Amino acid sequence: MEHLLQVENLVIGFRTAKGTSQAVRDVSFSLEEGETLCIVGESGSGKSITSLSLLGLLPENGDIAKGSIRFKGEELVGKKEEALRKLRGNKISMIFQEPMTALNPVFTIGYQLQEPLIIHQNLSKQEARKRSMALLAEVGIPNPKEKLDQYPHELSGGMRQRVMIAMALACEPSLLIADEPTTALDVTIQAQILDLIDDLKEQLGMGVVFVTHDMGVVAEIADKVMVMYAGEVVETGDVKTIFEDPQHPYTKGLLAAVPNVDDETQELSIIPGSMPSVDDEIEGCRFHPRCPFAMDICKQKKPPVMNVSENHSSRCWLQEVNNHDKSTVTS
Structure with missing residues (x-):
């Protein structure tokens, strides 16, 4: 079966004065x-860089050194800029983390909303304006006709983020990439934005790649979860499995740091140390300097991705120990 999006063995490097960093x-x-x-x-784990690479939006000093990105079976790595432009904002859209920097301050909301509709949908200016007004209404912006003639700085943060969502959904994309779209918003607006994305996903049948560091958001909207640490995938699984049966120590650490509003006596756990720099070459498992369960092999040999079950995997030597124990009990 053909996947909507298939990423395989992706390696991204950045050229620096010291050489290339992965x-x-x-x-x-x-x-x-x-x-x-x-x-x-955490910040620095490679989440945003991975999402930006899907649309060929890496910084000038960044390159995909290896791997494949296929959208509906079509290879995107190595695709010319002109061909990628036809996909961006059309078949694949992105909501950026900070709308104030993503929106152009010198153009009105209406101009920026109408542009993709005119370019990709071949609508006239009148048709594009009418559709833009409808889009603003769909994302819950009051007085959409008035807002079309305003500039980004005249709107609140929540309103600007809704405009970004309207722009991303203007051409009814098959794939939506959302890079921490609720980080700077208060909890009430955050909940509204998450509900909005989920409702529109159901209406359009699109796939969503949602980048976040907030495990509460993950619990609310995810079907599948991919945990990244220092540029590597350390655990993947469906959302229920990840929350109820996490296997990698890093995933367990992230979940232990989430406060439980029903438990006033809870002491929040922390993961000691900090994320290594992309320039840091760590022998063995990249998480072992911070891992409370690190063994000798963790410091010497990089763990492969090991299957926990059919749709659950972990990059951890503890998984080999657990699998060995299970096989011993079975025999």
């Missing part, structure tokens, strides 16, 4: 139509 290391995942994949991890 920011993303051998990342693989897939996404189906109508499915939401949440990519989670």
Whole structure:
């Protein structure tokens, strides 16, 4: 069966004065139509760089050194800029983390909303304006006719983010990439934005790649979860499995740091240390300097991705120990 999105063995490097640094290391995942994949991890784990690479939006010093990105079976790696432009904002759209920098401050909301409709949908200016007004209404913006003639700085943060969502959904894309779209918003607006994305996903049947560090958001919207650490995928699985039966120590650490509003006596756990730099070459498992369960092999040899079950995998030597124990009990 053809996936909506298939990423295999993706390696992304950045050219620096010291040489080339690997920011993303051998990342693989897939996404189906109508499915939401949440990519989670601390800042610096490679989440945003992975999502930007899907649309060929890496910084000038960044390159895909290896791997494949296929959208509906079509290879995107190595595709010419002109061909990628036909996909961006049309078949594949992106909601960026900070709308104030993503929206152009010198153009009105209406101009920026109408542009993709005119370019990709061949609508007239009148038709595009009418459709833009309807889009603003769909994302819950009051007085949409008035808002079309305003500039980004005249809107609140929540309104600007809704405009970004309207722009992303203007051409009814098959794939939506959302890079921490609710980070700067208060909890009430955040909940509204998440509900809006989920409702529109159901209406359009699109796949969603949602980048976040907020495990509460993950629990609410994800179908599948991919946990990244220092540029690598360390655990993948469906959302219920990841929350109820996490296997990698890093995933367990992230979940232990989430506060439980029903438990006033809960002491929040922390993961000691900090994320390594992309320039840091760590022998063995990249998480072992911070891992409370690190063994000798963790410091010497990089763990492969090991299957926990059919749709659940973990990059951890503890998994080999667990699998060995299970086989011993079975025999």
